[in-house]
Amino acid sequence: MRLNKYIFFSILLMLIIGGFVYSQIDAKYTFNLFGIPITLPVAVWIVVPMFIMFLASFFHMAYYSFINFMVLKRYKKDYDILVKSFANALLREPKINKYKSTEAKNLGNITDHSHIIPQDFRIETKDERLKRALDYVKDITNGIYVDISNYTLSPSNPLTVQNIKNRLKEEPTYSGVVLKNCDEYPKELCKEALQVYMGFSEVSKIKEYAKIFDFSLLLYMLEAKKDEAISHTDIIYILQQASMQLTIKEYLVLAQKTKDVLAPDERLKLFEILKNEDEKSEAAYVYTLLDLEMIDKALEFLDTVPEGELENFKAYLELKECGKNYPLELFICI
Template sequence: MRLKKYILFSLILMGLVGGLIYTQTEQTYTLEVLGIPVTLPIAVWVILPMFLMFVASFFHMAYYSFINFMRLKRYKKDYDTLIASFVNALYREPKALQYKSKEAKNLGTVSDASYLIPQHFKIDTKDERLRKVIDTLKDINNGMYVELEGVQLSPKNPILLRNIENRMKEEPTYSGVVLKNCKEYPKELCKKALRIFMDFSDIAKIKEYASLFDIETLIYLIQHVKEEKKSIEYQDILYIIQQAHMDLDGKDYIAIAREIKDVLAPDERLKLFELLKEEDEKSEAAYLYTLLDLEMIEKAREFLETTNEEELQEFKAYLELKECGKNYPLELFV
């Protein structure tokens, strides 16, 4: 804009000077240039140096205007790159970006390797790109599912995982999609998806994801079956334990034995732990607990006779007290 004004006023000035001189004298002057005589009005000879100065200054100003334009363009591009870096940091997905200026690079190298975690979401920013990200994070933090269009987040990104959890709450059937892709997601998310999946699926469907179970999820399943009055068989529980390759200890087996009391029939409870004790000796205490809970005293005593003297001391003490007429609750001994 300034360059246009300079051109305009320069032309006006040359026109005024030339016009003023021409009104005073219309004489001509001849100047030999490279042996060629050039005859022009005196007014033209006066404004000719002005014109040459104008042309030289015009190119000088145009050159530096172009330099400033390129510099501003570079800063604008760096600004956009910094905004992209902040967006990545807010989404906790930082990545290295390229910067043109040293100043932007000094700032960008920090944000490219950092997370930005807002302490609150009442941030007054005028940049629409940052505003959109902050609003998205606010909604996700408030438990809403947000469609992340054009945003590429890694499967273990905490914001993505929170958004998936929100979606499963709004749309429980989406848990099935998560379970089918559990190799991509952390174990904790898959456990949450499995629990949600249990709420609307039968045991046959649930068993398809037996390999994802751990002791907490198995206990949750048994409790869920009891609360919802669904059906489950001992073969189902055995299958899940085997497919999940659970590393269970004695307390875990006892926990299972306690939970299945209101879910399985007595003979199924006994059958389950008869099979388990053949596979894992750590389940022997739970087998014995089941026998005593079912008042199968003789069978329990026979089993204890096959164990070493220092094993299962608590149950031996329970039977000795029972023989002496002392009827204490079995739960005190497990």
Template sequence: MHLKRYTFFSIILIALIGILVYTQIDAKYTLDIFGIPVSLPVAVWIVLPMVLLYFASIFHMAYYSFKGYIKGKKYKKDYENIVKSLFNAILREPKLQSYKTQEFRNIGSITDRSNILLKEYNFDIKDDILRKAVQYVKDIERGEYIDIKDIKFSKDNPLYLKNLENRINEEMTYSGVILNKCNEFPEELCKKALNRFLDYGEITKIKDYSKIFDFENLYKLLEMAKDEERKLNLNTTDLIYIIQESKLKFTPKEYINLAKNIKDIFMPDERLKFFELLKNSDEKAEAGYIYTLLDLEMIEKAKDELENSEENEFLNFKAFLELKECGRNYPLDLFA
């Protein structure tokens, strides 16, 4: 019951009873209180307990109203904390929160330690904070870079790394920022940053990240070198340095692919010198060297190399030469 309404009806009830008693009993009654005689009309003695009961009930309601207010504040604060917990869980950055009530403490003990993976994003969310978290994830997953200042991400957070990848794709030069701090990020992100850096970086800077190179980046580098507008100015010394520093595990097949890719970049003598140097440090590079000899029609030198090889080595190239000697000319790449 509202306090004003309760007070209003209480006054009316007390007044009616007082008036009713006073009109029926017009007399006084004396009561000895702690040795002091107190004489009051009977009507006053009748309504006095009612007045005391009114004030006692007011105090009772005020006490429990205050308790309810305190509890309500606890629930409100805990609701805010559980929303924070869900916000963090959606962004896969769980953090422990403090709860005042047992009910929210039970829920928070789970959400504070959880990552929430959303299966869909187009659903109604009443809370603005949670709606923002879902929108963040939605935008990041579809490839947008989002400047999130609501939360501090850990370095291994998958959404954080995906967001950085999105930024690399949107801001080409940001790849250089990632590469300069590569020790702070997973190797896979650094390789993606290098892939983007190849679009604009100078070869002198690209060489600084040789250890990050994988085959995808290596072949993209060669494609950039073929682009005359790119003006990469790649030379064989640079390429050998990158290959050796990257410690890529080349197979004979990979060396042949390498030989194919450098045909449009280097002069014939540079190609030969390139593979001569490589095969001195890795015998598997012999495959690329023989391919280059055959591609340059240096048949006699290719024969010498094949004759010095093992019987079961380079059977494809040996077959190519045998057919060529029989007057059958097939494209070299059919055998490579």
């Protein structure tokens, strides 16, 4: 029973009993309390013990109602924290929370250290916070960019990364924002942003992010910008800034890819520089000489090569001297 109802019916009962007794016994009674005579109607003396009992029970009930109120308040607060913990787990950004009750702590200690990945999104919940988190995860998973600025997600969060990828598809120019903040994001995301950035930027602008390059991105740039003016200095700059350590096969691939991008003299300058910096590029240098029909220069260089090295190109030239012309590509192993 609610306290207000208890008070009302208790007072009503005392009034009824007091009124009934007073209607039957219209007399007074004197009671000495610590030597002090107190004279009151008999009806009042009947009601006094009831009133004392009422006060005692009232304070007893009020005390335990307050205790229950505090317990419920604690559980309500724990529930709110648990909802927050579940939402963070759905967003793959678990955070440590403090719980009041043991029951909430037992559950929260798991969700505070977990990622929750729904098997499907046919989940019904009346809590708007969980519903909103589920909707965000659903949209991001389905390739839709959503504004999640009201959540504080780390740059390396997989949902953050995927959401940025979604935005790059919808808004390619956003790649410039990602590239300017690449220290915060995973390296692979920055590479993807750079690839998108190449779609609409000039080589001079692309070179500003040379440190992000890897060999595959370099090849992608050569293909994407083959109709633009790319010089050997652009490629050298990117290789140096990215600290690329290419293999013999990668140098040969680079030599092939630059055929349709660089002018003949630019190709020659590129591999002359690379040959002096890294001996692994010597095969690509000879390939370039032979492809440019610079036979004498190729022979001159091959004479300086130790025996047993670059034998494939030596064989190519020997066959050529015999009047047998085979495609140069047959003599390179990629």
